Amino acid sequence: MMKEEEEEEEERESGLVRLCIEAASESKESIEIWRRQRRTLEKMPTPLAEALLRRLLRRRLLSPSLLEVFQQCIEEINLQGENFVDSEWMAYLGAFRYLRTLNIADCKGINNSALWAISGMDCLKDLDLSRCTKVTDAGVMHLISIPNLEKLSVSETSLTVEGVKHLSSLRKLLLLDLGGLPVTDMALCTLQVLKKLEHLDLWGSKISNSGATFLKTFVELRFLNLAWTKVTKVPYLPSLSCLNMSNCSIMSIFEDGYCGVKHPHLARLQLHGVSFTDVHEALSFLDPSRLSFLDLSNSSLCDFQFLLNMTALEHLDVSFSRMEDDSVDLIGRVGANLKFLNLSNTRLRSAGMESLAGFIPIIETLILSHTAVDDFALPYIGMMPSLKVLDLSNTNVKGFCHMLGNDQEEILSLIALQNLTHLERLDLKETQVRDGALQPLSCLEDLKFLSLKSDFLTDVSLLFLSSFPKLKYLGIRGAVLTSAGIQSFNPPPMLKILDLRDCWLLTEDALLSFCENHPQIEMRHEQFDTGSTAQIASGNASSAHGTSRTVQLKPKWAKMSSPPSRFQKEIFVDERRKYSREELLELQFSPLSQVSAR
């Protein structure tokens, strides 16, 4: 589970409930006391039991035998990525009487015999085995005995065509994820008996155009993923609302079986990295006014005339395409509903932004990184008052510009952003913004994330960066900050992460004393490399399974300024059992251990 979700969960639980869960998962000793209260455990409401279980798992206090006490009250369990989950765990999970959802994706300890324990479980409806690489066709024999299975993910396991064919006996399946498996046209033919399928994932399979025609028999199909396949023609699938054809060569979508009525339901189309024979022809069989999500990133498109009637678009990604200033005008014409627009790595310049100003009234996310836009685009961006996320990294923005016809007078161009009162994330990495130019930003009161990276920035910038009331992440990477500067820096009140990587002038002593003075702030710098920093800083938590296991050095409940003393004691008692080897190595370099070693 990701950090943010954990925080949300804690907010949802009311005060005393959370204190109880914390007390119950305090140590092995406290568990030994309550685990004998069997009758109480049996009548415990499911949401409470599940919250306690999640907490125990996070604290590394869950063991197979402890699972037994929960067997009457758990309906859903997520063990994704926990490599210690093995046959013994599964034996206990198999005895859970009401288990409906089981996620053991990325559990490297799961093999075919481990699955035997859950065979025949008639309560189980949702099973995720993605990337359990030891599961082979023999494991499928256990799976097909689970009579009420509705959702099954076996992507990137070691199943072969034969194993996939056997899945056809799971007649109640609504969702089947076969991503990354060698599914052939013949295997798909066998699966045609799964009449209820609504969601089918076939990315990276061996399906060809002739196999794709079998898809017509799935009359309920709403989601289809054919990315990385040889399919070039998708037949008319009337109920489809989501299609992913990324990295395919597309000739046509919905031409085969087309009966004169444009496809009425398709709302999401993911076409990352596709090549078209003729894009206008390929897209002519779907109703453009229904499409709300369109991803055309990494496609080599340069003609965007097909955008003209896509008036319902909310999400448009044309990054790494050959979009130029002239075609940006087309986006403006269909921009009324647009909330997300990614134009990074295109040939966009400031002139193109002019044709967007005023035409994308409810835009929330605008990504312009790696384009040639400069300070003259900022006034146009200032006319998009609903913006929450703005990425201007790696652009030509300098933070000031000259008045026309007057080379002497400089204007602070970031002033234009002061209108963006809802702005939460601003990325100005790798721009030429200098110290003084940052001053106008200080009135952005909703800002939570500010990322800067430039060797033009010095201690002077820190003066402007103290006042953001909601700022949680501040990155000032590669700046010429001095130890004296950082010691006198008064961080914003809500700051949680201060990223000072590549600030090479800072000494370890200066950083340590800053950490001591501000224990609530997580410091990122080469001096204490925790390994997980890169993943979090990129904001891409979804792909980083490791983030959930980063060591928590701060007290969980920020309001509780003095953490319970028993808790601290316990950390030192049971160090080896609580943390994995990687985490211990991380701890070695953490500020806490360095402080105590001194």
Added chain:
Amino acid sequence: MKKEDTVKLISAEGFEFVIDKNAAMVSQTIRNMLTSPGSFSETQHGVVRFPEISTPILEKICQYFYWSLQFASGKETEFYIEPELTLELMMAANYLHT
């Protein structure tokens, strides 16, 4: 203390806890009972029975009410929960929305 400023909470075994109304209001469930207009007899008499909550748990709950008020007013102390009480207390707290 005036009678109308207090409430009486009665445990499964019949033990009566008389506490400040303000403290009892920490529980969203009790707050609803005491403040909702009309039919609840609890509203009129200031007496709430908890046939599902045992005496030691209800006592702990009352302690929590007062602790919570103190915590909110800035006195940040630790609220200790005995491990043997955690499960039952958790269920009672869940019921009381506290």
